[in-house]
Amino acid sequence: MIQKFRYRFIGISTAALFLVLLTVIGSIIGISMYQAKQQVNNVLVILSQNDGQINSQINTRNVKKRFGPTFNRESLYQYRYFSVSFDKNGNQTSLDDSHIVSISRETIMDLGRQVYNGKKEKGTIRSVMSNYAYKVTEKDGKTTIVFLDESVIMESTDNIMKLGTFLGAISLMLFTLVLIAFSKRAIKPIILADKRQKEFITNAGHELKTPLSIIKANTELQEMMNGKSEWTTSNEQQVDRLTHLINNLISLARMEERPKITLTTVNASEILERATDSFKSIIVQEKKSFKVKIMPGLKIKADENNFYELCNILLDNANKYCDDEGVITASLTSDKRQKKVILSIGNTYTDGEKADYSKFFERFYRNDKSHNSKKKGFGIGLSMAQKLTASFKEKLNVHYNDDRIFFSVSFKPVKKAG
Numbered sequence: 001m002i003q004k005f006r007y008r009f010i011g012i013s014t015a016a017l018f019l020v021l022l023t024v025i026g027s028i029i030g031i032s033m034y035q036a037k038q039q040v041n042n043v044l045v046i047l048s049q050n051d052g053q054i055n056s057q058i059n060t061r062n063v064k065k066r067f068g069p070t071f072n073r074e075s076l077y078q079y080r081y082f083s084v085s086f087d088k089n090g091n092q093t094s095l096d097d098s099h100i101v102s103i104s105r106e107t108i109m110d111l112g113r114q115v116y117n118g119k120k121e122k123g124t125i126r127s128v129m130s131n132y133a134y135k136v137t138e139k140d141g142k143t144t145i146v147f148l149d150e151s152v153i154m155e156s157t158d159n160i161m162k163l164g165t166f167l168g169a170i171s172l173m174l175f176t177l178v179l180i181a182f183s184k185r186a187i188k189p190i191i192l193a194d195k196r197q198k199e200f201i202t203n204a205g206h207e208l209k210t211p212l213s214i215i216k217a218n219t220e221l222q223e224m225m226n227g228k229s230e231w232t233t234s235n236e237q238q239v240d241r242l243t244h245l246i247n248n249l250i251s252l253a254r255m256e257e258r259p260k261i262t263l264t265t266v267n268a269s270e271i272l273e274r275a276t277d278s279f280k281s282i283i284v285q286e287k288k289s290f291k292v293k294i295m296p297g298l299k300i301k302a303d304e305n306n307f308y309e310l311c312n313i314l315l316d317n318a319n320k321y322c323d324d325e326g327v328i329t330a331s332l333t334s335d336k337r338q339k340k341v342i343l344s345i346g347n348t349y350t351d352g353e354k355a356d357y358s359k360f361f362e363r364f365y366r367n368d369k370s371h372n373s374k375k376k377g378f379g380i381g382l383s384m385a386q387k388l389t390a391s392f393k394e395k396l397n398v399h400y401n402d403d404r405i406f407f408s409v410s411f412k413p414v415k416k417a418g
Contacts (some may be wrong), residue, residue: 044135047146052083080149084112275311301413322347346406
């Protein structure tokens with residue numbers, strides 16, 4: 001259980017770091033993309049305002065407004081751009097490719113015609129060589145389209161994306177390794193607290209048994225001297241009740257302390273038959289019907305003592321919560337394809353439709369919320385049954401159907417050799 005908690009701790013911490021890294025990297029990339037798009041837009045505006053040129057005649061004050069106080073005039077000459085102009089009749093009047101060498105004039109003419117016919121004021125168009133952002137300006141019956149090669153501007157953003165992804169992956173790997181190395185130390189207080197809790201239950205249980213034995217002995221002595229009374233009978237019942245609770249708590253604590261059990265091949269049919277035989281007289285005595293259906297020779301992987309205890313707990317629970325003069329059923333069968341061995345124990349329970357089955361396996365849970373029921377028990381039997389089932393690497397299920405509640409476990413059968 002502690003090992004599972006450790007893995008969960010590592011998983012949750014790693015997932016949390018991954019989300020933080022993802023958020024940080026996403027924010028950096030988002031900011032970088034926004035700045036790159038703003039830079040592209042600013043350059044296009046400046047080109048449009050200066051007839052598709054960046055030269056010594058450019059208005060420096062206007063450029064500073066666009067790029068901010070850190071503007072460096074020389075940095076304007078790093079961009080690669082070209083322009084195409086059309087008259088009002090759609091005829092090409094000029095083409096300037098003096099600031100780019102990676103694209104032919106024919107391609108420039110083709111791109112210009114596509115944008116002119118597209119009737120969009122600005123956007124991005126894809127060519128074989130690169131992506132080009134463009135802006136359309138109309139002035140004095142002349143349409144000028146300026147194109148800007150985005151590759152220079154977007155290169156830094158792409159580098160940031162690659163670097164961020166690489167650093168994020170490395171950081172995540174390093175954090176996971178460090179977390180694995182230090183996880184034992186991180187959850188050590190939890191391990192100690194869990195161990196002390198189990199030790200407390202076991203030690204307290206043994207300490208409580210002695211005074212309970214003395215109280216019971218004194219009560220029996222009083223009955224021998226003065227005869228039985230409702231008070232002595234009540235004392236004996238409560239002592240037995242507390243003794244049973246202590247034994248269950250100690251069993252639960254030992255079950256959790258115990259290392260993984262070794263599963264062996266057991267004859268589930270014989271074990272369940274032995275358990276049902278021990279309950280027959282009790283059930284009949286309480287005027288309830290008991291229907292048993294056990295297919296012979298069914299074998300599973302389990303621990304014999306634990307499987308017998310599981311059967312006893314489920315039978316005791318069925319008898320305890322069965323309606324007066326109701327029916328208790330116990331069955332061990334195989335499905336048609338013989339791929340499952342199904343243990344099912346049920347009882348009539350007319351109030352079961354209102355029950356909260358999600359809480360049935362919680363310790364000390366009782367369907368009667370006041371715990372003032374005439375039915376004996378503390379609500380830890382099913383919790384024990386669930387842990388026993390988990391030790392077989394199986395799952396205990398509960399369902400309600402036709403005024404009956406059923407607890408069932410599916411096992412993989414051990415087939416006969418040959």
